[in-house]
Amino acid sequence: GAGVSQSPRYKVTKRGQDVALRCDPISGHVSLYWYRQALGQGPEFLTYFNYEAQQDKSGLPNDRFSAERPEGSISTLTIQRTEQRDSAMYRCASSLVLGGPSNQPQHFGDGTRLSIL
Amino acid sequence: AQTVTQSQPEMSVQEAETVTLSCTYDTSESNYYLFWYKQPPSRQMILVIRQEAYKQQNATENRFSVNFQKAAKSFSLKISDSQLGDTAMYFCASFNAGGTSYGKLTFGQGTILTVHP
Numbered sequence: 001g002a003g004v005s006q007s008p009r010y011k012v013t014k015r016g017q018d019v020a021l022r023c024d025p026i027s028g029h030v031s032l033y034w035y036r037q038a039l040g041q042g043p044e045f046l047t048y049f050n051y052e053a054q055q056d057k058s059g060l061p062n063d064r065f066s067a068e069r070p071e072g073s074i075s076t077l078t079i080q081r082t083e084q085r086d087s088a089m090y091r092c093a094s095s096l097v098l099g100g101p102s103n104q105p106q107h108f109g110d111g112t113r114l115s116i117l
Numbered sequence: 118a119q120t121v122t123q124s125q126p127e128m129s130v131q132e133a134e135t136v137t138l139s140c141t142y143d144t145s146e147s148n149y150y151l152f153w154y155k156q157p158p159s160r161q162m163i164l165v166i167r168q169e170a171y172k173q174q175n176a177t178e179n180r181f182s183v184n185f186q187k188a189a190k191s192f193s194l195k196i197s198d199s200q201l202g203d204t205a206m207y208f209c210a211s212f213n214a215g216g217t218s219y220g221k222l223t224f225g226q227g228t229i230l231t232v233h234p
Binding site: 041055093113 | 121152154159160161162163164167208210212219220221222223224225226227
C-alpha cells in the first residue's frame with residue numbers, strides 16, 4: 001500500500017483480555033518497528049524485525065508483550081492479560097533498508113489507540 | 118545509551134514569522150542520524166527533515182532547516198514563514214547506525230508548537 005497501515009485504529013477492552021494489534025508495512029520494506037507512545041510523550045521503542053527475524057526486543061516491557069512477523073511482511077503485536085497501564089498509542093513503522101550509506105527513514109502508521117478499562 | 122532532550126515543552130509564533138525548536142542529544146556512536154518528526158492533532162507522525170551526522174552541511178527542506186552542531190550535540194529546527202498548518206507537536210529523534218542501539222529511534226519529549234494568526 002501507499003503507507004503503513006495499522007488496525008484497528010481504536011481498541012477498547014477490559015483488563016485481563018488479550019489484544020492483537022496489526023501492522024501492514026509499506027510494500028517492499030525490509031524493516032518493521034513497534035513503538036509505544038503515552039499521551040504527551042514521544043514514542044518509545046518496543047521491538048523491530050528485519051524480514052521475519054526479530055532483531056531486538058529489548059523494549060518490550062515484560063513477557064506479556066510479544067510480536068511476530070512470520071512471513072516478513074505483516075506483523076502482529078500481542079498483549080496478553082492486559083492491564084490499565086498498557087493503555088497507550090501503539091505505533092508501527094517501516095523502512096526500506098536498515099542502516100546503509102543512505103539511511104532510509106522510518107515511516108510511521110497512524111497508530112492503534114488502546115484503552116484498557 | 119542514547120538520550121534526546123527537548124527543553125521547550127511549548128512554543129508559539131505568529132504566522133509568517135520564524136521559530137526555532139531546540140534539541141540536544143547524546144550518543145557514543147560516530148555514525149548516526151537525526152530527525153525531526155511532526156505530529157499534528159490528527160496524531161499522524163510525519164517526517165519533517167533528517168540529517169546524517171557525517172555531513173557537515175545543514176539539511177534544508179523548503180521552509181524547514183536545521184542547525185546541526187556536532188561538537189555541541191545540538192540539532193535545532195528552524196521553521197521559516199510559519200503557517201497555521203505547522204501547529205503540531207514536534208519530536209526530535211536520533212538513530213544509531215551501529216552499537217547496541219542499532220535499529221531503534223530514540224525520541225525526545227516533544228515540543229508543542231502553536232502558530233497564531
